[in-house]
Every structure is written in C-alpha cells, then in structure tokens.
Amino acid sequence: MNIVVLVKQVPDSGSERKLDPSDNTVARATADNVINEMDEYAIEEALTVKEAQGGEVTVLTVGPDTATDAIRKALSMGADKAVHVSDPAIHGSCAVQTSAVIAAALSQLEYDLVLCGAESTDGQVSVMPALLSERLGIPQLSGARKLTIEGSMAKIERQTDGGYWEVEAPLPAIVSTWDTINEPRYPSFKGIMAAKKKPVETKTLADLGIDASTVGLATATSKVVDFAGRPPKGEGVKVADEGDGADKLVGYLAAQKIV
Amino acid sequence: MPVRRLVPTQEAADLLDLTRQLARDELAPRAAVAEAAEEFPRDVFRTLGRAGLLGLPYAEELGGGGQPYEVYLQVLEEIAAAWASVGVGVSVHGLSCFGLATRGTPEQQQWLPEMLGGELLGAYCLSEPHAGSDPAAMRTRAVRDGDSYVLTGEKAWTTHGGHADFYKVMARTSDDGPRGISCFLVPADSDGLSADTAERKMGLTGSTTATMRFEGVRIDADRRLGEEGEGLSIALAGLDAGRLGIAAVATGLAQGALDDAVAYAQERETFGKPIIEHQGLGFLLADMAAAVETARATYLFAARLRDAGQPYGQQASIAKLVATDNAMKVTTDAVQVLGGYGYTRDFPVERYMREAKVMQIFEGTNQIQRLVISRALARGGTPTTTVVP
Numbered sequence: 001m002n003i004v005v006l007v008k009q010v011p012d013s014g015s016e017r018k019l020d021p022s023d024n025t026v027a028r029a030t031a032d033n034v035i036n037e038m039d040e041y042a043i044e045e046a047l048t049v050k051e052a053q054g055g056e057v058t059v060l061t062v063g064p065d066t067a068t069d070a071i072r073k074a075l076s077m078g079a080d081k082a083v084h085v086s087d088p089a090i091h092g093s094c095a096v097q098t099s100a101v102i103a104a105a106l107s108q109l110e111y112d113l114v115l116c117g118a119e120s121t122d123g124q125v126s127v128m129p130a131l132l133s134e135r136l137g138i139p140q141l142s143g144a145r146k147l148t149i150e151g152s153m154a155k156i157e158r159q160t161d162g163g164y165w166e167v168e169a170p171l172p173a174i175v176s177t178w179d180t181i182n183e184p185r186y187p188s189f190k191g192i193m194a195a196k197k198k199p200v201e202t203k204t205l206a207d208l209g210i211d212a213s214t215v216g217l218a219t220a221t222s223k224v225v226d227f228a229g230r231p232p233k234g235e236g237v238k239v240a241d242e243g244d245g246a247d248k249l250v251g252y253l254a255a256q257k258i259v
Numbered sequence: 260m261p262v263r264r265l266v267p268t269q270e271a272a273d274l275l276d277l278t279r280q281l282a283r284d285e286l287a288p289r290a291a292v293a294e295a296a297e298e299f300p301r302d303v304f305r306t307l308g309r310a311g312l313l314g315l316p317y318a319e320e321l322g323g324g325g326q327p328y329e330v331y332l333q334v335l336e337e338i339a340a341a342w343a344s345v346g347v348g349v350s351v352h353g354l355s356c357f358g359l360a361t362r363g364t365p366e367q368q369q370w371l372p373e374m375l376g377g378e379l380l381g382a383y384c385l386s387e388p389h390a391g392s393d394p395a396a397m398r399t400r401a402v403r404d405g406d407s408y409v410l411t412g413e414k415a416w417t418t419h420g421g422h423a424d425f426y427k428v429m430a431r432t433s434d435d436g437p438r439g440i441s442c443f444l445v446p447a448d449s450d451g452l453s454a455d456t457a458e459r460k461m462g463l464t465g466s467t468t469a470t471m472r473f474e475g476v477r478i479d480a481d482r483r484l485g486e487e488g489e490g491l492s493i494a495l496a497g498l499d500a501g502r503l504g505i506a507a508v509a510t511g512l513a514q515g516a517l518d519d520a521v522a523y524a525q526e527r528e529t530f531g532k533p534i535i536e537h538q539g540l541g542f543l544l545a546d547m548a549a550a551v552e553t554a555r556a557t558y559l560f561a562a563r564l565r566d567a568g569q570p571y572g573q574q575a576s577i578a579k580l581v582a583t584d585n586a587m588k589v590t591t592d593a594v595q596v597l598g599g600y601g602y603t604r605d606f607p608v609e610r611y612m613r614e615a616k617v618m619q620i621f622e623g624t625n626q627i628q629r630l631v632i633s634r635a636l637a638r639g640g641t642p643t644t645t646v647v648p
Contacts (some may be wrong), residue, residue, distance in 0.1 A: 186310055
C-alpha cells in the first residue's frame with residue numbers, strides 16, 4: 001500500500017495572522033508557520049494503515065522553502081519520504097492552479113491512497129480532494145471520521161452535521177479526514193533523528209512539466225481583492241438581573257437569532 | 260516574554276518544539292488539578308519516555324538521546340515551565356540512571372534502555388533523617404552475605420518514593436567514613452523494602468516524597484554499582500549534574516511565573532491603563548525578566564563547560580544558587596503583580612511561590628552551594644580559556 005499524504009504549511013491559527021498588503025496573499029514570511037492541524041490527522045491515518053498493511057508513506061507538499069519544517073514534522077512522526085514542490089512562480093496560486101501542481105506531482109508517484117486534511121486553516125477552501133479527483137480520474141471520499149481499507153476498497157464514514165454516511169470507492173482513491181478520525185501521535189526524539197536521514201525530493205514546476213505562466217497570482221481564478229481588519233470589540237450589553245435576568249438573556253439571544 | 264534560545268543543531272530545535280507541544284498539550288492542562296489533589300502523574304513519565312525525553316543526556320548506545328547538557332537542560336526548563344513537579348521528576352529520574360550509565364558494567368547497563376525509555380521510573384536514596392547536607396554521616400548498612408547484600412536502614416526525602424520501579428541507594432559497607440559507602444540499584448519489589456506515608460509538603464505536591472525503609476532487603480551482589488567504597492564519589496559526581504537539572508527546573512518555573520505575571524499585567528487595568536504601563540509594576544516585571552535570563556545564562560554556561568569536558572562543579576553550584584534564589588524572587592514578585600488575586604488558589608502564582616521554596620533547599624541547600632563556591636575560591640587557581648569547536 002503506497003500512501004501519499006498531502007501536507008500544507010499554514011500560519012499558526014493560534015497566533016496573529018496577516019495578509020500581505022502588497023498583493024493580498026497570506027503573509028507567510030512573517031507568520032509563525034506550522035503544519036496544518038487537520039493534516040496531522042491525515043498523517044496519523046496513513047501511518048495507521050501502513051502499520052496494518054505495510055507499504056510506504058510519502059509526504060507531498062507545495063510551498064515555499066520554509067515548508068521544510070512541516071515536512072520534517074511529518075517525517076519525524078513516521079512518514080518514509082517526502083516530495084517538496086517549491087517554485088517562486090507558484091506564489092499566489094488559487095486552489096484550481098494548486099490542484100494542477102499537486103496532480104502533476106502525484107502523477108510522478110505511485111499511490112494506492114491519497115490522504116489529506118479536510119480543510120486548511122488558512123484558505124479553508126476545502127475543495128482540493130474534489131479538484132484532484134477530477135484531474136486524476138480517481139474517486140474522492142471526503143470528510144472521513146473513519147477509514148477502513150478492505151482489499152481494493154476504501155470505506156469511510158463521512159461526517160455530516162446530522163450523523164454520518166457510509167461511502168466506499170475502489171482504490172486508488174483520495175480521502176480527506178476530519179479531526180474526529182484519530183488522535184495524532186507525537187513525534188519522538190528517535191523519530192526526529194531518523195527524519196534527518198529520510199529522502200526529501202525537491203521539484204520545480206519545470207520538473208513537473210508545468211508552464212509557469214499557468215500558475216501564480218497573475219492568472220489565478222480567484223484572488224483577494226480587498227480586506228479589512230476585524231472591527232473592534234463593542235461595549236457589549238449589560239443585563240441587570242431584577243428577578244427577570246433569565247427572560248432578558250433569552251430575549252437577547254432570540255433577538256440575535258441565536259436561539 | 261517569549262523565550263529566545265540558541266541550540267547547536269536542527270534536531271535540538273525540533274526536540275524543543277516537541278517538548279513545547281507536549282508541555283502545552285499533556286502537562287499544562289493537568290498541572291493545577293493534580294497539584295491540588297496531590298496526585299503523582301505516573302503516566303506522564305511514560306508519555307515523556309516514549310517521546311524520548313527521559314534519556315536525552317545519555318549516550319545513544321546506552322539507549323539515550325546523545326544530547327549535550329546545553330540541549331537537555333533547555334528541554335528540562337520547558338517541561339518545568341509547564342509543570343515544576345514533572346521537571347523535578349525528570350531530573351531525579353535522570354540522576355537515578357547516572358551511576359549505572361557511568362559506572363555500570365556492560366551487563367548492568369542492559370537495564371538502562373527500559374529506564375531511559377520511561378517504562379521504569381527511578382528514585383535516588385542518599386539523605387537520611389539525620390544526614391542531609393552531610394551524607395557521609397549516613398547509617399544505612401549493606402552487609403555482604405555470599406552472593407548478596409542485605410540492606411538495613413532508612414532513607415529520607417526520596418522523590419518518587421513508593422512509586423519508583425528501582426532505587427539507587429547509597430549504603431555503608433564499612434565504617435571507613437566517606438570511603439565506606441557503596442552504591443546499589445535496588446528493585447522496588449524487593450522483600451523488606453517499603454515506603455512510609457508520603458511527606459505533607461508545602462509545594463511540589465504532585466511529586467511524591469517519602470522515607471524509604473530497608474528492613475533486611477536482600478539483593479544480588481551484581482546490583483552494586485562500581486566497587487565497594489566508591490558509593491559516595493558516584494553520588495557526588497551525579498550531584499553536580501543534578502544541580503544543573505534543578506537550576507534548569509527553577510529557571511523554567513520562574514519563566515512560567517513571569518509569563519503569567521506579564522499576561523495579567525497587560526490585561527488588568529487601574530487608573531485607566533494596563534498595570535504594566537505603571538512604572539512601579541513595569542520595573543518589577545523588568546527585574547523579574549532580568550532574573551530569569553540571568554538564571555538561564557548561568558546554567559547554560561555551566562552546561563557548556565560540562566559539554567566541553569571541563570570541570571564544572573563550582574559553576575553548577577553557582578547556577579543552582581542563582582537560578583533557585585532568582586526563582587524564589589520572581590515567583591514572590593509574580594504574586595505581588597497579581598495582587599490579591601495572586602494570593603488566592605484560583606491563580607497559579609501562589610503555587611509557583613510554594614514550589615520555588617524547596618528548590619533553595621533540595622539538591623544541596625543554597626548554603627551548601629555557597630560552601631562549595633567559597634571552598635573553590637579558597638583553593639585558588641589560574642584563569643583558563645577553552646576553545647569550543
């Protein structure tokens with residue numbers, strides 16, 4: 001079982017995040033960059049499948065040179081090798097363009113299963129599995145809270161607001177995972193030391209046979225045209241309890257259409 | 260104030276990232292509740308062991324991480340910043356493995372991987388009720404009987420007493436003063452070994468401290484580390500490293516107190532502005548920050564001497580003295596910054612203050628540290644300059 005996990009480095013959602021005012025893209029250079037949290041669940045799932053069925057786990061990322069930190073984290077958790085697509089021309093690419101880059105990189109790898117987080121905490125577009133499914137002609141099983149591999153079939157429980165759907169598809173397939181699917185392991189110091197020796201292949205757009213003019217901000221299908229800071233917190237509403245506090249609170253929540 | 264660190268390698272940087280992640284996710288959320296309930300978090304040591312954090316300064320061929328003290332101590336500091344009792348426990352556990360790693364035979368060292376991996380927890384028995392600062396006054400005896408030793412006596416202030424899987428014990432094998440003491444590794448399930456009711460302490464209540472009672476405890480002779488009579492030198496050699504461990508733990512505790520005090524001072528307003536902008540408290544916080552960084556720089560210098568193979572005993576004592584006295588001052592001032600709230604148990608700073616106090620006492624009281632330092636001064640010497648590649 002060859003598994004490829006798509007990993008993205010994102011600004012830490014727990015720290016201050018900014019857009020670069022010069023081109024309205026995510027300010028990655030000044031951010032506290034971390035591995036996308038949801039991707040850690042995908043890595044854990046890949047390692048679990050590998051431990052049960054054997055095979056190899058490859059990490060694939062598209063991102064600037066600093067994304068090596070995210071790769072090292074994935075390798076220290078136990079992934080076997082990594083492919084890092086890095087090319088200045090990719091800067092500002094939209095999801096559609098990025099999917100072309102990832103699809104081209106995947107086409108150069110052998111895989112039975114592609115795993116990724118259900119969303120990234122920076123863009124939150126959540127369309128990558130669908131875009132890759134279309135480009136690669138393989139089924140997508142999105143939003144998994146449980147994954148089972150039986151022979152040549154992948155079965156998931158797709159998490160929904162009201163419960164779950166059971167969905168299955170033949171391999172190779174792409175599966176995206178929510179944070180309900182497992183509890184990601186911590187790396188160990190042994191894993192950190194081992195990661196140093198694991199192969200990381202760096203590829204450019206030229207290596208993938210992609211014309212640089214088809215990606216990047218200039219030809220992106222979507223871009224941020226304007227942004228504004230969050231409005232400052234208001235004064236709030238103070239409710240004095242004169243024996244009718246509960247009624248006032250419920251009235252307020254109802255007026256806000258919260259209840 | 261975010262901590263700034265220098266480390267020699269990328270893997271050390273990744274190791275510190277891992278430590279912070281474990282501290283944030285596994286230690287910090289549990290510390291206050293466990294300390295209040297006086298519960299020893301045995302499972303935390305397994306988690307840290309599996310992550311490889313318990314054997315960092317030991318050689319890789321022994322099952323350790325092969326890290327310099329400069330790196331290991333900064334890991335310890337990060338652990339203690341989240342939970343001081345666990346930081347102390349990691350330091351003590353490391354110390355309990357020290358004699359085996361440095362003086363054990365290859366056969367004895369086969370026990371090490373399980374110890375360094377955290378499956379087995381260690382404790383260290385040196386002090387006795389009447390012999391703390393003067394360990395050579397100890398009375399616990401180990402009498403040779405064929406292929407065994409029989410240990411009789413009591414050992415006070417044993418961290419992890421009653422929870423540990425093995426005890427590194429110093430006991431008297433002859434009446435030849437400091438040269439009559441030998442070192443043994445005693446399994447916890449030995450007949451005749453028991454722990455008294457745990458001490459009711461002022462702080463570090465998540466770390467168990469108990470007197471261990473040896474009532475004719477028979478152990479195989481191959482559990483003696485080093486030769487007969489070498490026990491005190493084994494114990495004292497470990498103490499220098501242990502003092503550095505406590506210096507790092509105290510620095511972490513102080514950093515945690517500083518972080519909490521700064522966060523509070525940025526939020527809390529009086530007279531229309533955050534209290535950190537009032538010079539009286541701003542300067543108090545500045546002195547706290549200076550004290551924390553002084554402690555860190557001091558223990559790191561001692562660690563670098565050790566890593567360079569240089570004598571470092573005097574610097575270890577200076578680091579222990581400076582870091583623990585500074586931690587006492589910083590945690591006391593953190594209570595002051597939080598005012599009345601700081602004096603309540605709803606905020607952690609009063610706990611930090613209680614935890615700091617014992618750090619001036621254990622691992623050699625700060626009076627003993629001054630004794631070590633002043634004796635070194637009396638011996639004199641010449642300046643040295645060592646080139647570190």
